[in-house]
Amino acid sequence: MIRTRLTEKFDIEHPILLALGNGKVLSMKGAGELNEKMRALGFTVYDPDMSMFTLGGGGVHCLCQALCRDPL
Known part of the structure; x- marks a missing residue:
């Protein structure tokens, strides 16, 4: 687990991506420290501004339905 601070108000210790x-992850613009750590590990990080969607807590993982992927 990578520990980081989402904002100065919230200490996040659960998945927010x-x-x-x-090697690609969907994150949030407000998770700058986590995004930089993920990039440093070689991940491609997509980080749109999700602030209007996450005002009640949670993150992009909480906002998504299951993804159906084609077999490799």
Whole structure:
């Protein structure tokens, strides 16, 4: 687990990103420290501004339905 601070108000210790496969993850713009750590590990990080969707808590993982992927 990578520990980081989402904002100065919240200390996040649970998943706030979504693995997309092939070294790509969907995160949030507000998770700058986590995003930089993931990039440093070689991941491609997509980080749109999700602040209007996450005002009640949670993250992009909580906002997603299951992804159906084609077999490799």
